[in-house]
Every structure is written in C-alpha cells, then in structure tokens.
Amino acid sequence: MTTRGDSTWRIEARSGTAAQLHVQWPPLEWMHERVVAFSNVSHAAIVLGSSQSLKVSRYIESNGGGWDNFSGCEDRGIEVVSRSTGGGAVYVAPADQLWVDFWLPKSDVLFDHDILRSSFWVGSIWVKALKSFGLQDIKMHEGRLMPGEWGSLVCFASTGPGEVFCGTRKVVGISQRRTRHGIWFQTMLPLRWAPGEWIPCMTPYFKLFREGELLSTVELQAWLVEHVVSFDDLAWSQCSASGLNGSDSSGGSAVRAIVDGLIANLPT
Secondary structure, eight states: OEEEOOSSEEEEEEEEOHHHHTSSOSOGGGTTSEEEEEEEESSOEEEEOHHHHHHHHHHHHHHOSOHHHHHOOGGGTOEEEEOSSOSSBEEEOTTSEEEEEEEEETTSTTOOSOTTTTTHHHHHHHHHHHHHTTOOSEEEOOSOOBOTTTTTTBGGGSBOTTOEEETTEEEEEEEEEEOSSEEEEEEEEESSOOGGGTGGGGHHHHHHHTTTOOOOHHHHHHHHHHHBOOHHHHHHHHOOHHHHTSOOTTSHHHHHHHHHHHHHTSOO
16 A cells, blocks of 8 residues: 555555455544545456445345355455445446545534535536546536436446536546544446346345345346447547547556546645
8 A cells, every 4th residue: 555645635556355444544543534446446346335235134044054155256356344324236347447545534624414415526527527537528417416327236237426427428426434433425427338247246235235126137228238338438439649648548548647646636
C-alpha cells in the first residue's frame, strides 16, 4: 500500500482481495480527513450488497451447508463476498474496472444529510474527468433511485443518484455507506464488461431473491450488455486519436488519464 499527502485530500493506492478491500475503511486515524483510494483487486469476486448477503446467510443457517456450497462459483475461480453498502451484486476482477472510493468526514462542508444530493459531487467529478478526456453525451443522474426490474439483483442494472451515464447506458456506479463518522462512497467504472462470464453462476442467488421464480440469465445478460457500457468500448468508439493522447493498445494510458482527471477535479 502506498499513500501520499495532499493539501486537501489524502490519496491512497490499495490492493488486496475483494473481501480485504471491503473491510472497514479508512483507518480510524484518517476518519477526520478527506480520503480517496484507487483499488486493485487481486482475485475475481462477486460482491453482494448488505441486504443480499444477509438473506443468503439466513438461508444457509436454515438449510445447512456453507457459502461455497451455495454459491457454485468455485469452478469459475470466483469468490463470493459481502459489502456493507446496499444495492445489488457487483462483479470485480483484476484489470476489469477502475475502482475508486471516497471518504468524507461528517464535519466536512461537502457532507450532505440528504441521501439524494449527497453523491452529486462524486458524480460530477466523474463527469468532468470523462468529458475532459473527450467522451461525448456524458451526464449524471440527478433523480432518485430507480432499481428497475433487475436492480435488486445486479447493481449496474439500477439507476442511482449521482451515477454517470453515456446516453442511456450506465458508465459509473455509486454506492454509499453512512456511519457516525462520515460517508464512504464506492464508485466503479467498468473497463471491460462481459456479464456472460459471471451471471450464470449467480443462478442460486436469483432463485433465492425471487423466491424460486425462474429467471432467464440469457435475458439478463442481454439487458446488461445493452444498458451498461465499459470504458474500453466507450473510449475506442468515441474518442479521436488526439483524445486518446497516445494510449497504448491495452488502454493503460487512457485509464491513467482518467485517474489524473479525477484527482484534478477533487473539490478543494
């Protein structure tokens, strides 16, 4: 882990498993500061929202067995973990997303008790970073949460306040956890989007959350492909050569440009 001080923000680079990156953050000694963290996950994982993981835990307690037996993800090398923020499941894997967390102490002037408005400043940072990179039709959702048909199952299927869209397709997801110390915002930009690789292994969860109702994973995969867009697809389809600013074939330089844009647009 590396950190560096900033006059306004503490900026941190984190790495670890999905479970490690979802434990209590930031450290207690930093909770009076503004903190932003860029996280790299070491293993593929499906991260369940707090209400989802609670329901699974109760099911397992009632029926025996364990999380591994229930998940059916082991053969695909996918871990199953839970997070303290709400919403549907999120899939993470090495190099598949740009994962950025923000922490605001409760005493900060940016802190807003209104859950609808509280994430707008986070979304605006993403909008500015993506627009400055040359992407078009980027906008932030300023309305209330709209879970839609699939949002209770998969986080990126919902539309939440502050989240970022290109036209009608979701680009950046945001969740938040409030504590007595402040707010932890978790944000994510998919760099690669292939729901067909992980949606099938969530079938047991779908049956549980919909109380045995049969759901078409093929239909859900098709919906997610149509309504979510990755940065790779967005950048290479919309940016000019000059906008890409000498990005290498892997898109690494392009991602670094987004990181720089996020840091440059942090509120002072």
